[in-house]
Amino acid sequence: METDTATIRVARYRPEKSEKPYFQEYKVPYRKDTVVLDALNQVKAEQDGTLAYRWSCRMGVCGSCGANVNGVPKLTCATFLHEFKGKSLTIEPLANFPVIKDLVVNIxxxxxxxxxxxxxxxxxxxxxxxxxxxxxxxxxxxxxxxxxxxxxxxxxxxxxxxxxxxxxxxxxxxxxxxxxxxxxxxxxxxxxxxxxxxxxxxxxxxxxxxxxxxxxxxxxxxxxxxxxxxxxxxxxxxxxxxxxxxxxxxxxxxxx
Ligand code: FES
Structure with missing residues (x-):
């Protein structure tokens, strides 16, 4: 399957390092079947093990992987990267909840x-x-x-x-x-x-x-x-x- 590269911009918040949230960019390979959660997993496994986010089932069942993707609340396991081809892609924690770390919110x-x-x-x-x-x-x-x-x-x-x-x-x-x-x-x-x-x-x-x-x-x-x-x-x-x-x-x- 054809592979492309996307740049994702991820909101980071690491209270032990910095009081203020900031954004960090990563380049990730993706195919037609790559979802936003795959991209986060790729970053965590191969680029930056400090990135924090929640997920479990990877099939739209457990409800744990929610994040704001370009400002819209989405399940990251059900949102395909190719939908954002040619556009910027910003991933932030779900709005309206206190942030514990990076994309992890207090529920x-x-x-x-x-x-x-x-x-x-x-x-x-x-x-x-x-x-x-x-x-x-x-x-x-x-x-x-x-x-x-x-x-x-x-x-x-x-x-x-x-x-x-x-x-x-x-x-x-x-x-x-x-x-x-x-x-x-x-x-x-x-x-x-x-x-x-x-x-x-x-x-x-x-x-x-x-x-x-x-x-x-x-x-x-x-x-x-x-x-x-x-x-x-x-x-x-x-x-x-x-x-x-x-x-x-x-x-x-x-x-x-
Ligand atoms: S990982 Fe379970 S709903 Fe997305």
Missing amino acids: DDFMEKLLKVKPWIIRDKQSPPEEGEYKQSGKELDRYAQFSSCINCLLCYAACPIYGLNEDFLGPAATALAYRYIADSRDQGKKARFPIVHDLEGVWECTLIGECSVVCPKGVDPMLAIQKTKILGAMEAPKTMLSPETLKAILPRGGE
């Missing part, structure tokens, strides 16, 4: 938010295994299926201008995962999740810019999850304001 904030939304099935009462699984129809599965494709790569947070301005914003992926469980017919955890997603820093902070959905490498639409969660919240609100008698009279299932 503690997201991990805390993820735990807060309880991304697992909650049941009021577990039925014993001998009673069998909790059944679900194809239609019920369709309500949340796309949101379960999230790989926690955090490209959506790097693209979200609201999160860039307010780090307390619950943000796209955590809300998409909250909605994934809220919309699951087997789940009964709505009461536990609603105060989190409808908190002051929850879904109502979103102003519908939609960059989260544009950059998602798995076709998840976090903006849609956020809007659906807003609608559910708006439908629930009257229940907290009206008496049980009124609700019984106006709601089809006796106030549910």
